[in-house]
Amino acid sequence: xxxxxxxxxxxxxxxxxxxxxxxxxxxxxxxxxxxxxxxxxxxxxxxxxxxxxxxxxxxxxxxxxxxxxxxxxxxxxxxxxxxxxxxxxxxxxxxxxxxxxxxxxxxxxxxxxxxxxxxxxxxxxxxxxxxxxxxxxxxxxxxxxxxxxxxxxxxxxxxxxxxxxxxxxxxxxxxxxxxxxxxxxxxxxxxxxxxxxxxxxxxxxxxxxxxxxxxxxxxxxxxxxxxxxxxxxxxxxxxxxxxxxxxxxxxxxxxxxxxxxxxxxxxxxxxxxxxx
Amino acid sequence: xxxxxxxxxxxxxxxxxxxxxxxxxxxxxxxxxxxxxxxxxxxxxxxxxxxxxxxxxxxxxxxxxxxxxxxxxxxxxxxxxxxxxxxxxxxxxxxxxxxxxxxxxxxxxxxxxxxxxxxxxxxxxxxxxxxxxxxxxxxxxxxxxxxxxxxxxxxxxxxxxxxxxxxxxxxxxxxxxxxxxxxxxxxxxxxxxxxxxxxxxxxxxxxxxxxxxxxxxxxxxxxxxxxxxxxxxxxx
Numbered sequence: 001x002x003x004x005x006x007x008x009x010x011x012x013x014x015x016x017x018x019x020x021x022x023x024x025x026x027x028x029x030x031x032x033x034x035x036x037x038x039x040x041x042x043x044x045x046x047x048x049x050x051x052x053x054x055x056x057x058x059x060x061x062x063x064x065x066x067x068x069x070x071x072x073x074x075x076x077x078x079x080x081x082x083x084x085x086x087x088x089x090x091x092x093x094x095x096x097x098x099x100x101x102x103x104x105x106x107x108x109x110x111x112x113x114x115x116x117x118x119x120x121x122x123x124x125x126x127x128x129x130x131x132x133x134x135x136x137x138x139x140x141x142x143x144x145x146x147x148x149x150x151x152x153x154x155x156x157x158x159x160x161x162x163x164x165x166x167x168x169x170x171x172x173x174x175x176x177x178x179x180x181x182x183x184x185x186x187x188x189x190x191x192x193x194x195x196x197x198x199x200x201x202x203x204x205x206x207x208x209x210x211x212x213x214x215x216x217x218x219x220x221x222x223x224x225x226x227x228x229x230x231x232x233x234x235x236x237x238x239x240x241x242x243x244x245x246x247x248x249x250x251x252x253x254x255x256x257x258x259x260x261x262x263x264x265x266x267x268x269x270x271x272x273x274x275x276x
Numbered sequence: 277x278x279x280x281x282x283x284x285x286x287x288x289x290x291x292x293x294x295x296x297x298x299x300x301x302x303x304x305x306x307x308x309x310x311x312x313x314x315x316x317x318x319x320x321x322x323x324x325x326x327x328x329x330x331x332x333x334x335x336x337x338x339x340x341x342x343x344x345x346x347x348x349x350x351x352x353x354x355x356x357x358x359x360x361x362x363x364x365x366x367x368x369x370x371x372x373x374x375x376x377x378x379x380x381x382x383x384x385x386x387x388x389x390x391x392x393x394x395x396x397x398x399x400x401x402x403x404x405x406x407x408x409x410x411x412x413x414x415x416x417x418x419x420x421x422x423x424x425x426x427x428x429x430x431x432x433x434x435x436x437x438x439x440x441x442x443x444x445x446x447x448x449x450x451x452x453x454x455x456x457x458x459x460x461x462x463x464x465x466x467x468x469x470x471x472x473x474x475x476x477x478x479x480x481x482x483x484x485x486x487x488x489x490x491x492x493x494x495x496x497x498x499x500x501x502x503x504x505x506x507x508x509x510x511x512x
Contacts, residue, residue, distance in 0.1 A: 050415065073417050076416070077416070080416070087406070087409060089413070091427065182412075189416055
């Protein structure tokens, strides 16, 4: 689903990513680990062009999204992202946080379809009767879009047990609750893949569990996930592939059993001996 | 003291018997009109400029727009507002062969002028909003503009509301120079009363009090607005 070919990123003279090649298939749960400053977060942020790659290709669903001419917003809809610091919209309630993107983007599509139909209708006036172009079918209205988004948002909230928090602002939530809301916010767009950028690093230890549990549940549902984390136990339990990145390159890529039990790369051996 | 009471009586006579209050009300209306519409135009211009100035700069178009905005801000911050009024009224309008009343010119010039100041205020407001908010908006597929309008600017406005209120207060007081282009504001009204009675002390004192009351009402309004905007920060 995602093919990363020779991905490079440098900030000025500072080379952060030195040619990364990796393929991520549907249903994969890939955990990325590495020492700090190794480029693992940059790698993740390049995948949805939060940072524009300076070289290489990222083929996502058949399109090279590293190309600056591509309308990245269309592809980001299919790529959720969860941040270390949650980044819930502070001026919106929890429910609005989840509904905002689906409602706005679907309404935009609806408007576009309507405009296109109006144009076709006008053009049809000048076409001979056998030559008329058919109109696009519009099944939704603005009200139905909002209603659907609300039902979906409430379903998602009930899944994480926070229905009663629907109308409060994020500032009243605990860290774990914020991160779970952030995860379902990205789920609301029905993404093909979700990128997790150290989702538990800013949490109190006792809240890490609830977030990891939600991520495990997502993994069980077959969601494709790419996770940058320091939770080695989680990586071992959930991942089906673990990548080790250092100095902007993937030094080892293996299933978790092999990765942790028989590391081949000396740099990885050294790293694992420190963290395990 | 007798003298002062006499002066007050004379002032009241002109204010009420000679219909001076109509002039005052009209002046008040014009002053408020120029300040409020000027502020609205200023906020729109200021927000647009501030947004352009925080755009990522690796493409050509944002850079060109950025330069234009810098020039605009330099121009309007670098000249006194009286000069801008005079230039607009006596240079631009004849050049364009256009006809505008003094009030219209004043609204436009004060809008353009405060736009330059508000753009800087707004820019600092936008920069004060956590970068993560923009990233989160972009990550769910919203465009730069949509994220700006729906997420970043509402939070920026909340942060800069006290400063924005300051700008409004300054604007109301600055409008007292619009008589340069023939707009009848509060100053013109009280000047009229003064010159009819050959007595300026009480009219100008009253004018000062009216300005103070206006400013007090505005600061109260800002306080109320701030409280309602802060509701997303409350923890309970």
